[in-house]
Amino acid sequence: METSFTPSPDQASSDASPDVVIVDAIYSPRDEDLDVDNPLIRALPPYVSAESVLVAFRNGPDFSISHRRLSANSRVHRISSLRLYVEPLTCHPILIESIFRLITAGYAWRNPRDKTQILVRARYAESMNGSNGSNMVTIIPPRPAHEAGLALFGVSGVGKTTSLNRTLSFLPQVIRHAELSGSNLQVVWIKVDCPPDGSIKQLFHWMLLEYDRVLGTHYDKELGNTVRLDQLMNKVAAVAKYHHTGIIVIDEIQFAASGAARRGDPFMNFFVTFTNLVRVPLLIAGTPKALSLFEKSFRLARRSSDQGAIIFTNMAFDEEWEFFLKQLFKYQWIRKPRKFNKELSATLYELTQGIHALVVRLFQLAQIAAIRTGSERLSTTLLRTLARDRFGPVQPMMDALRSKKKRRIELYDDLLVEMLAGLDEEIRKQTESAKVMQAATQRQRNSVQLIAVSDLIAMGVPQSQALTAVIAALTEDDSLTGEDLVRAACEKAGITMESPHGADPEEQQSLPDIVRDAKSPEEALEMLRQAGWVVGDTKR
Numbered sequence: 001m002e003t004s005f006t007p008s009p010d011q012a013s014s015d016a017s018p019d020v021v022i023v024d025a026i027y028s029p030r031d032e033d034l035d036v037d038n039p040l041i042r043a044l045p046p047y048v049s050a051e052s053v054l055v056a057f058r059n060g061p062d063f064s065i066s067h068r069r070l071s072a073n074s075r076v077h078r079i080s081s082l083r084l085y086v087e088p089l090t091c092h093p094i095l096i097e098s099i100f101r102l103i104t105a106g107y108a109w110r111n112p113r114d115k116t117q118i119l120v121r122a123r124y125a126e127s128m129n130g131s132n133g134s135n136m137v138t139i140i141p142p143r144p145a146h147e148a149g150l151a152l153f154g155v156s157g158v159g160k161t162t163s164l165n166r167t168l169s170f171l172p173q174v175i176r177h178a179e180l181s182g183s184n185l186q187v188v189w190i191k192v193d194c195p196p197d198g199s200i201k202q203l204f205h206w207m208l209l210e211y212d213r214v215l216g217t218h219y220d221k222e223l224g225n226t227v228r229l230d231q232l233m234n235k236v237a238a239v240a241k242y243h244h245t246g247i248i249v250i251d252e253i254q255f256a257a258s259g260a261a262r263r264g265d266p267f268m269n270f271f272v273t274f275t276n277l278v279r280v281p282l283l284i285a286g287t288p289k290a291l292s293l294f295e296k297s298f299r300l301a302r303r304s305s306d307q308g309a310i311i312f313t314n315m316a317f318d319e320e321w322e323f324f325l326k327q328l329f330k331y332q333w334i335r336k337p338r339k340f341n342k343e344l345s346a347t348l349y350e351l352t353q354g355i356h357a358l359v360v361r362l363f364q365l366a367q368i369a370a371i372r373t374g375s376e377r378l379s380t381t382l383l384r385t386l387a388r389d390r391f392g393p394v395q396p397m398m399d400a401l402r403s404k405k406k407r408r409i410e411l412y413d414d415l416l417v418e419m420l421a422g423l424d425e426e427i428r429k430q431t432e433s434a435k436v437m438q439a440a441t442q443r444q445r446n447s448v449q450l451i452a453v454s455d456l457i458a459m460g461v462p463q464s465q466a467l468t469a470v471i472a473a474l475t476e477d478d479s480l481t482g483e484d485l486v487r488a489a490c491e492k493a494g495i496t497m498e499s500p501h502g503a504d505p506e507e508q509q510s511l512p513d514i515v516r517d518a519k520s521p522e523e524a525l526e527m528l529r530q531a532g533w534v535v536g537d538t539k540r
Helices: 050-056 065-069 072-084 092-108 116-128 160-168 200-215 229-242 254-262 267-278 288-296 298-304 319-328 342-352 356-373 380-390 392-403 406-458 463-476 482-493 521-530
Strands: 022-024 149-154 174-176 185-187 189-193 247-251 282-286 309-312
Touching (some): 065 072, 072 356, 072 406, 092 149, 092 160, 092 247, 092 309, 149 288, 160 189, 160 247, 189 200, 200 229, 254 288, 282 288, 288 406, 342 356, 356 380, 356 406, 380 392, 392 406, 406 482, 463 482
Parallel strands (some): 022 174, 149 282, 189 247
Antiparallel strands (some): 174 185
């Protein structure tokens, strides 16, 4: 199964993704490198403690109470930022610690400064010269039979992918070493999704494309269109070794289960072969459907979850749920925010069954609806109405979660995936609509502001003073237009503006008409006084 491998240049090309930053290695002594000066380990950020994880893991949107005074469209736009909301829960420290442990343990056996060859020669000579008497000499140092692995499972929406992405964000993706045998670029991690059709060949293509994305290389193009699966597998293994990969994360592994069922279960054989070949720790993540892969093959289960399987579940109706909801309730852009209370808590749990993504999406939709209808307030009635209208297709899944029966949950998990995608799309459309409406409103406001400033200048008010007065008036009441805005701005500027006494509104001249023939600001001001529009002294 050998295939040719030509290392690509170690300098990231212009084809590398702009969102990947290659950092230069900074070395720090680490207990994990067992005092053998392993640069791959010493260049990694350390795992400090579970407490530090709970502090750093949180990811909340930019929020201020002052935001509640913004326009409706501006607030709807800000509500969309809750999509990336992450609150640390009891399941997170063990995931982060496991990933850090997997990476450092894998590097312990792949030290680029390894002195095994010298040690083997010395022990061989010791064995052959009989200096050890009748005792046998171990010539080859011991090492694990295969690299360790980790499995992460949970129903859709409980935060598996979000938690993985957040955990990996604590590690640089690519580290450049000044001196290193082989490649001087260390790829600490790569993460790919399993193709929806469960194609193993496509999965390996995607792995190569991910290396190309982060390094600016062209490994995938080097193989051509007629490449065989075994050649692809060898290529990925060679690239992973050459670039000192710390861990390979494969998400949405349940798609492989579906593909395996259709094609006679080839996935497991290739998966085990690949783990033997690549010698890099693997982490696989998926929904409960992926568990069928493990039930069919004990060998695969052992290989992919040597460090254990972590199970993410929907939150129980307990102290952790209350903590999660209290933190979420801090992010209310509505003008009449609700405090956390038992009634809202019970209603939200009943409607979402503690599925993280459903809770956040329903919270977003409720705020958007409260803003659009003008109620500016959350209520159990609003939550139930939205859940009835939006969550109808996944009621079988909600019933399955209530039953806590594994097979029922597996059966309906796809419904939840589709609905979450639909909710994300709905919120995206609401946000885009708010952007368009906000832009249109701003254009209209700019026009109103410009006309008002022109009117004040025509009255003899200096331009800078006129602009300041109009902005101050609009800040106080952004609904002002026309004569009302000019009158309010005049008050801000210290000018009293009055309509001509007894004049018929239909016969009144506009301000520009009155001052059209003025030769100077002073003359314009005098014309406005004579017309009865201005009373008082404008000389400041």
